[in-house]
Amino acid sequence: MKKYYPKNLERKWQKFWEKEKIYKFNSKKKGEIFSIDTPPPTMSGKMHIGHAFSYTHLDIITRYQRMKGKNLFYPFGTDDNGLPTERLVEKENKVKIFDMERQDFIKLCRKTIKKLRPGLVQEWKDIGISSDFDLNYSTISKEVQKLSQKFFIELYKKKRVYRKEAPCLWCPQCQTAIAQADLEDKERKSFLNYIKVNIIGTDKYIIFATTRPELLPACVGISVHPNDKRYKKYIGMKVKMPLTKAEIQIIPDKKTDMNYGTGVVYYCTYGGIECVEWMKRHPNIKPINIMNSDGKYNKKAGKYAGLKTSEARKKIIEDLEIIGALEKQESITHIVNTHERCGTDIEFISTKQWFIKYLDLKKDFLKFGRQIKWFPEYMRKRYENWVKGLGWDWCISRQRYFGIPFPIWYCQKCNKIKFAKVSELPVDPLHYQPKTKCSCGNSKFIPEKDVFDTWTTSSLTPQIAINLVKDKKTRKKLFPMSLRPQAHDIINFWLFYTIARSKLHFNKIPFKTIMVSGFVLDPKGEKMSKNKGNVISPQETIEKYGADVLRHWAAKAGLGEDLRWSEEEIKGSKRIITKLWNAFRFCSIHLKDFSKKEKLNLKELEGEDKWLLHLLQITIKNYDNYFKNYEFKKARQVIDDFFWKKFCDNYLEIVKPRLYFEQSEKKGSCQRQGSYNENSSKKVKFCLYTVLLSILKLYAPFAPFITEELFQDYFKNQEKEKSIHQSLIPKINSRLLNPKIKKEIDDVMDIISLIRKYKSEKGWSLKKEISEFSIRTKNKKIKKYSKLLKTVMNIKSIKIYPVK
RNA sequence: GGACGGUUGGCUCAAUGGUUAGAGCGUCGCGUUCACAUCGCGGAGGUUAUAGGUUCGAGUCCUAUACCGUCCACCA
Numbered sequence: 001m002k003k004y005y006p007k008n009l010e011r012k013w014q015k016f017w018e019k020e021k022i023y024k025f026n027s028k029k030k031g032e033i034f035s036i037d038t039p040p041p042t043m044s045g046k047m048h049i050g051h052a053f054s055y056t057h058l059d060i061i062t063r064y065q066r067m068k069g070k071n072l073f074y075p076f077g078t079d080d081n082g083l084p085t086e087r088l089v090e091k092e093n094k095v096k097i098f099d100m101e102r103q104d105f106i107k108l109c110r111k112t113i114k115k116l117r118p119g120l121v122q123e124w125k126d127i128g129i130s131s132d133f134d135l136n137y138s139t140i141s142k143e144v145q146k147l148s149q150k151f152f153i154e155l156y157k158k159k160r161v162y163r164k165e166a167p168c169l170w171c172p173q174c175q176t177a178i179a180q181a182d183l184e185d186k187e188r189k190s191f192l193n194y195i196k197v198n199i200i201g202t203d204k205y206i207i208f209a210t211t212r213p214e215l216l217p218a219c220v221g222i223s224v225h226p227n228d229k230r231y232k233k234y235i236g237m238k239v240k241m242p243l244t245k246a247e248i249q250i251i252p253d254k255k256t257d258m259n260y261g262t263g264v265v266y267y268c269t270y271g272g273i274e275c276v277e278w279m280k281r282h283p284n285i286k287p288i289n290i291m292n293s294d295g296k297y298n299k300k301a302g303k304y305a306g307l308k309t310s311e312a313r314k315k316i317i318e319d320l321e322i323i324g325a326l327e328k329q330e331s332i333t334h335i336v337n338t339h340e341r342c343g344t345d346i347e348f349i350s351t352k353q354w355f356i357k358y359l360d361l362k363k364d365f366l367k368f369g370r371q372i373k374w375f376p377e378y379m380r381k382r383y384e385n386w387v388k389g390l391g392w393d394w395c396i397s398r399q400r401y402f403g404i405p406f407p408i409w410y411c412q413k414c415n416k417i418k419f420a421k422v423s424e425l426p427v428d429p430l431h432y433q434p435k436t437k438c439s440c441g442n443s444k445f446i447p448e449k450d451v452f453d454t455w456t457t458s459s460l461t462p463q464i465a466i467n468l469v470k471d472k473k474t475r476k477k478l479f480p481m482s483l484r485p486q487a488h489d490i491i492n493f494w495l496f497y498t499i500a501r502s503k504l505h506f507n508k509i510p511f512k513t514i515m516v517s518g519f520v521l522d523p524k525g526e527k528m529s530k531n532k533g534n535v536i537s538p539q540e541t542i543e544k545y546g547a548d549v550l551r552h553w554a555a556k557a558g559l560g561e562d563l564r565w566s567e568e569e570i571k572g573s574k575r576i577i578t579k580l581w582n583a584f585r586f587c588s589i590h591l592k593d594f595s596k597k598e599k600l601n602l603k604e605l606e607g608e609d610k611w612l613l614h615l616l617q618i619t620i621k622n623y624d625n626y627f628k629n630y631e632f633k634k635a636r637q638v639i640d641d642f643f644w645k646k647f648c649d650n651y652l653e654i655v656k657p658r659l660y661f662e663q664s665e666k667k668g669s670c671q672r673q674g675s676y677n678e679n680s681s682k683k684v685k686f687c688l689y690t691v692l693l694s695i696l697k698l699y700a701p702f703a704p705f706i707t708e709e710l711f712q713d714y715f716k717n718q719e720k721e722k723s724i725h726q727s728l729i730p731k732i733n734s735r736l737l738n739p740k741i742k743k744e745i746d747d748v749m750d751i752i753s754l755i756r757k758y759k760s761e762k763g764w765s766l767k768k769e770i771s772e773f774s775i776r777t778k779n780k781k782i783k784k785y786s787k788l789l790k791t792v793m794n795i796k797s798i799k800i801y802p803v804k
Numbered sequence: 805g806g807a808c809g810g811u812u813g814g815c816u817c818a819a820u821g822g823u824u825a826g827a828g829c830g831u832c833g834c835g836u837u838c839a840c841a842u843c844g845c846g847g848a849g850g851u852u853a854u855a856g857g858u859u860c861g862a863g864u865c866c867u868a869u870a871c872c873g874u875c876c877a878c879c880a
Contacts, residue, residue: 003841185876192880210880223880260879267880274880335878378808382875385807389876492875518874525873556817560809562873568829569816579840586839637818641827649844660838753845760846765835 004581006546010705014125018133022723023066025073025132027474034070035481036062037462037511038131039494040077040139042454043113044084047123049528050487052538053563054517056554058485059129060632061515063701066130067729073478075135075465078120080113081403082454083174083341085140089402092116098175102401102430109402113140127538127547128704130725135468139457140404144464145426148457149407151505153419155356160504161396163417165352167269167276167287168395169337172295172309173344176399177353179453180392181493184340187333192261194327195320197222197239200247206234207327209261211334213320214313215268217244217301218290221282222266223253230263242325243316244302251282270348272337289350293399309347354397354406354450358500362387368499371509375630376560379488379516386492394500396456403451409434413442459497462510484511488518488560515630518562525564536565548703549574555702558633576640577706580699583648584710587688590659594685596718602735606658606680607785609687611745612651613736615642616691620732623698632701639698647691650749655684657791693719694730748785751775755793770795776803 017023027033036058041051066072079085086097089105089112097105121133137144155161168177193213196205208222219241224231231250238247248266255278256265267278269287279285290301297304297312304312320326337346358365365387374380397406405428407420418434420427429447437443457464466478480502486495495514502510521527522534529535541550552573557563605613619642626635658680693715700707704725711724721727755773759766773795775782786798 208880212880257879262880265880271880274878278880376809381808385876389806391877488874564816566816566829572828575840575842579843582840582842584839589839634818637827645827648839652839653844756845757847760834763834766845767836 004578004706006548006577006705007543009709010126010128010542010547013705013708014128016708017130017723017725018125020722021134022725023072023074023130023132025075025135025469026071027469027471027477029071031069031071033073033477034062034065034483035073035466035478036075037465037481037484037498038075038077039486040079040137040458040461041120041124042084043078043080043116043120044088047120047127047538049520049536049538049541049565051124052127052541052550053520053554053557054485054487055124055129056127056551057515057517057559057632059127059704060551060555060701061483061485061627061630063130063704063725064627064632064635064729066725067697067700067727069728072130072132073135073465073469073481074131075137075468076121076124076129076131076133077137077139077461077464078117079139079454079458080117081109081140081451081457082398083176083400084454085109085113086400086402087341088112088116097401105401110140113138123539126542128551130704135465137464137468139454139464140402142426143467144457145404147464147467148404148452148460149420149425149427150422151460151463151501152452152456153407153422155504156419158504160357161354162357163352163354165350167279167348167350168353170293170347170349170351171339171342171344172291172293172347173342174339174400175293175295177351177395177397178339178346179395179455180390181455181496182340183337183346184343185335186338186343186345188336188345189331189333192330192332193317193320194262194329195242195266196325196327197241199234199250200238200240202237204234206231206239206250206264207262208264208266209330210266210271211332212268212271212313214304214309214316215271215290216241216316217246217297217304218268218270218288219244219246219248219266220269220285220288221278222248222250222264223256223278224250224264225256225258226252226254228256228258228263242323243319253278253281255281269350272348276348287350291347291349293349293351295347309345353395355393355395356500356504357393358504359390359393361500361503362390364503365496365499368503368509372499372511373513375513375515376558379491379514379560382488382491383496386496394497396453397450398453399449400451403454404457405429405451406448408448409445410448411438411440411442412444412446414438414440416440418445455493455497458494459501461494461498462502480509481511483513483515485515486517488516491516515559518557518560521562521564523565523567528565541570545570545574546577546705548577548706551704552577552636552702555632555636559630561633576644577703579644579648580695580703580706581710583643583652584692584696584714586652587692588714591685591688591714594689596686596689598682600683600686605683605687606788607741607745607748608651608654608788609683610736610738610741612646612687612691613733614738614742615646616694617732617734617737620694620698620730624729635698636702639695639702643695643699647695651687651691654788654792655687658684696724697727697729700724700727744779744781744785747777747779747782748788751777751782751789752792755789755795767794772797772799774799774801776801778803 062072062074089109090097092112093108171178190211192209192211194207194209195213196207198205222239234250235252238249241248267275269289270276279287288300290297292298295308297307299305304315307315317326338344339346366384369380369383407425407427409418409429411418416438418438434445462479462481466475469475498510502508538550549570553570556569619638622638623635696707696711708724756766759768777800780802783800786800789795790798
């Protein structure tokens with residue numbers, strides 16, 4: 001056998017699995033179905049290390065379940081529309097979306113996806129994902145468009161969607177409305193500007209503080225707390241705004257914090273969520289919308305028309321300073337909401353958008369959350385925290401190009417909404433006109449230009465995946481799905497939305513179990529980001545160490561735990577995988593002539609054989625128990641420990657003389673030959689075969705490639721399975737449990753340890769011969785092992801003195 | 805401000821309320837090179853964040869505090 005080179009080996013077996021359809025879902029296969037709502041990776045570039053990490057967690061679980069005899073429904077999809085994909089297409093083709101015609105851009109998107117998608121999917125195959133890649137979907141495909149539009153219409157029928165003009169979260173960069181979940185906090189350095197305004201009819205002034213002075217032309221109100229002694233007397237009076245000369249009334253508002261700034265707040269349309277809320281509390285006030293959808297100010301901003309926020313801020317501050325209205329500036333750091341996809345500060349703009357009404361269902365969402373089993377359990381709290389904090393209905397419309405269109409038109413005459421028929425789906429209203437007239441008799445319609453937000457569609461992944469199966473009976477068995485795997489960053493998005501959709505459409509939980517992975521952090525424990533330049537490439541890691549090593553390393557973190565990148569730890573995993581290779585190589589030399597058909601009396605096994613087989617049973621037991629609770633991290637620990645410490649360091653070292661018996665006979669003499677015979681060697685071989693095969697199987701979920709190679713290389717001849725991944729995890733054999741022998745050998749091990757220590761302290765070689773050695777022990781059984789001790793520690797004569 | 809997680813050798817992490825708190829990496833010493841671009845053996849290294857409490861007994865349970873991390877909300 002050769003040395004271990006993972007690269008070609010892994011490619012070989014990946015192709016083998018694909019060709020032989022090892023992971024194909026077969027609805028007729030026996031065994032309980034285990035269905036997985038696999039996360040469809042976003043088409044936004046290459047697979048990153050976080051993907052490799054969390055998908056490995058998932059794949060370890062699925063491989064284990066498969067080897068427990070479950071029938072795996074494990075599809076694979078890609079999420080290839082929406083903002084991230086648009087951004088990839090822009091970057092890849094060096095174009096700008098708003099410089100292009102809508103149709104041209106969409107064509108370019110389709111072309112780019114077609115080009116890039118196979119490469120992306122291959123990256124998932126490269127890390128050994130055992131999906132059935134024939135159960136494959138793309139969220140922009142015709143089938144998925146149809147499904148997504150159908151469910152939208154269904155929601156409308158259930159009176160769960162509505163269109164409304166309202167101030168809405170808006171990204172001026174992407175020029176689209178966004179949802180609450182799309183927000184990300186960012187710390188910004190800014191100024192708190194104190195602005196002095198005259199109270200009309202008096203010579204008095206009041207001062208308010210603001211971080212957004214540029215919105216002065218959009219100012220609609222000033223508030224003080226009704227109990228604020230300083231300002232009580234001014235309530236109801238008006239102030240004259242500087243620059244705009246607008247007259248604004250001072251209105252009492254209990255939400256005003258008397259202790260912040262000057263205790264006077266000015267409200268604009270819209271400076272932030274607090275302004276929107278303030279407008280709701282004071283419905284008589286009319287908004288002054290000064291911002292266009294591209295983030296530039298319009299005519300209502302007077303001389304500031306045409307400017308963007310940052311430009312207008314600079315100019316207005318200058319102007320305020322000139323007229324002496326700027327009392328002072330305080331530098332502050334504060335948190336602003338930015339668009340999670342592009343980092344731009346968000347604005348509020350009043351526009352017409354589509355919403356899914358669900359705020360009334362918060363209690364049901366919480367109830368559903370409790371019906372699902374969470375790993376780790378505490379992640380549920382995050383979900384609950386999010387649900388409790390929901391303040392807005394779900395805005396699902398996006399003013400973008402590459403997404404699934406709304407299947408609707410508006411009557412040109414009466415403005416009534418016209419829905420596409422389900423039989424017509426999928427439709428793009430921009431290129432298709434309704435066949436029937438509006439109820440008002442008119443037959444001309446204006447198409448809806450907006451598209452669905454990606455989460456609108458990806459919240460339907462269980463349905464999308466199940467839709468790939470044609471047989472209705474099987475479909476029923478797949479839902480609710482067994483497992484939803486994902487990372488913790490999208491609990492508020494994908495996870496929540498999927499549960500919400502499932503509630504709205506089916507009133508059922510979408511999956512029975514959720515497993516949540518953490519993140520990979522850089523060696524300092526910080527988040528990886530392209531800006532920081534601390535990104536680790538999984539592709540390079542695979543190239544250098546192999547996917548099995550990367551997977552073994554990824555299992556170092558349990559569910560919910562973050563894992564710091566460490567080259568040293570990767571090397572540690574590499575050592576274990578290499579050791580597996582070498583241990584197998586060594587054993588296979590001795591196992592050449594072994595046949596498992598040859599019968600052997602278990603009772604006649606040597607003590608160390610029984611000891612090893614006993615420990616194997618315990619290892620399997622622990623391994624299974626850990627996997628039951630999704631604790632693959634601990635399962636990995638027990639198999640690592642058993643393999644390296646017990647099997648290699650102890651057992652193999654002890655039995656070498658028994659294995660070398662044949663060779664030593666030929667050579668005539670051997671240093672540690674002892675007096676072993678052929679029968680003794682046979683017993684070792686039986687143990688090696690049994691234990692090695694078990695070790696391979698227990699490692700198979702973690703390191704699928706090398707275990708397959710070793711299985712095919714030797715065990716294939718005597719085992720019936722086509723692939724190790726179609727075999728079963730070994731069952732505990734209670735006949736091999738032997739606590740008595742375990743205790744005896746443990747004592748022998750302790751004695752060996754003492755002798756090693758003694759030799760080590762003397763600076764002797766461990767092989768140095770000891771002429772005479774005495775043991776005082778309470779354990780009467782030790783006598784049985786004096787031959788073993790003599791051989792292992794190279795002792796000529798042992799005397800054992802019993803102690804009472 | 806709210807919620808959640810964490811704090812154990814230099815580093816990364818283990819320890820169903822029960823002997824002397826364990827591994828791996830690193831470090832120091834020794835030994836092998838006949839499975840192992842190595843591997844093995846041995847040593848040093850810990851007041852378990854802090855302060856109280858419950859208990860025969862606390863790293864583990866309770867209460868506070870501090871610090872770190874994550875999510876959410878937010879002061880104009």
